[in-house]
Amino acid sequence: MPELDSSSMTNPGSKRSNNEDCFLSLPAQDLWMVADGMGGHDAGEVASAIVRDTLAKYPDLPLSESIQRAHQAILDAAANGIGAEGMGSTIVALKHHGENFEIAWVGDSRAYQFTPELGLQALTTDHSYVQMLLESGAINSIDAESHPDKNIITQCLGSQEMETVRVDSLTRPWQPEQWLLLCSDGLTDELSHAEISAILQRYRTPDQATRELVKAALNAGGRDNITVQVIAAPSQPKPSMRAALAHWVPIFTHSRRLDAIIYTLALLVLFALLYWTIF
Template identity: 55%
Template sequence: MPPLQSYSITDKGLQRPNNEDCYLSTPDLNLWLVADGMGGHEAGEVASAITRDTISEQVEQGNTLEQAILMAHTNVMQAIESGQGGEGMGSTVVALHNSGTDYDIAWVGDSRAYVWSITAEGGQLDQLTTDHSYVQMLLESGSIAAEEMETHPEKNVITQCIGSFDNPNIQVDTLNNKWRPNQWILLCSDGLTDELSNQEIAEALCHASSIEDAGDKLIAAALDHGGKDNVTVQLIASPQQHNIPRTTLMQSPWIILALLAAFGLIAALAWWL
């Protein structure tokens, strides 16, 4: 089976002096990931790079994503203890490993994975991951409603990350799904989801002509909305890609009915006048 088609892009944003995000795109290993470092200059980028490199090495050795992420957690903590990077540094991660007919996703923190299913009418966006965040915990406990999450003052507080000594036994969440025809998997840092709602992400994807165009559109939209954080986007296409004729405006029965009604109104007005 040929390597999956993919596209990766990152930007430091408009307000940060450096980029603490990083990504890995290794089609030959069937491995992709986004890591969002934290801890400031010469710390966050160190943590995310250790996370990326460790997971790549571990998967190449035949370990699962979960095992690879747990090893990355250990390596970041050891780096802190040896004086590499800085105290308090850490990283989130979301990773995808392709197995041919299906794929595994694993994550820690609030970097996300979505699936975009292309249809004749446009497409459907579904969030695959659940954030390890304080507002998610409040939502699950019933303390806040879903619509309050985006405006909550502590929306960016995460409950676990790679390299945290406060939580040495992190819980790696995982999922396994079958590939479906005409799907794209989107991996991203919170620099995207803090700026764009799921609806806005879906709209950008709906207007994209390719995964490259989709990635560029998402980055541009995040920057247009303020670009307050580093932003990283990866898109991985399903191995089952088929041409789907998109419904044009004139092919839609609702548009045709609306146009007929409009023409009828114009004719009636012309007759009346």
């Protein structure tokens, strides 16, 4: 099976000297991931790197299982003096399964799907305080975009209060011309849904789209680390000439070959009559 066309990029942003985000891109293993670390300098980046390295170590495990292992790996690292106590990370990961894809996530890093026809659609739901308010009806979607507590998350990998984390996941079929976008909140805090959709609509390759999304987020302020991955759906094989022509053959019998012969003979008779009539 050919590898999927994809592009990944991370940037510390305009306001921070260190980058607590990281990504994993393993097209040969059909695996992509974005992690957003937290815990300050020399802690957040340690946590997100542990998540990346754990998933890279277990590319064949179900996403939910490898994510649980990453959670435990962060706890073990902190207990052994690596990084810092209380460090953690979000995660959003993609696994390609032939005709389907799987998304799994913890925290507020997000996944979206995009098609030229339908535009941008969210696939994930944040594990955040503002999302809880939204679901309870206490605020609306407009309030959520500018809420002062929008970056408070309700769970993350490495949380010492949780023996295991709740990994949300979904599996969907690939659609023609579909792109999947994985990103940290450094992108979605700077660009609106409509702005992201417009950029994806404008560019033809994952590489172009990834670069322009990061550039736009930096131009909008770049107040946080920014990580973006764009993964294109498997290319659809072009039908053969024979298959394309067979689509136009009417059904006369239970044999497509016999139908094609009858239809061809009918066309030849029609052309002969037309030729005889005209000339």
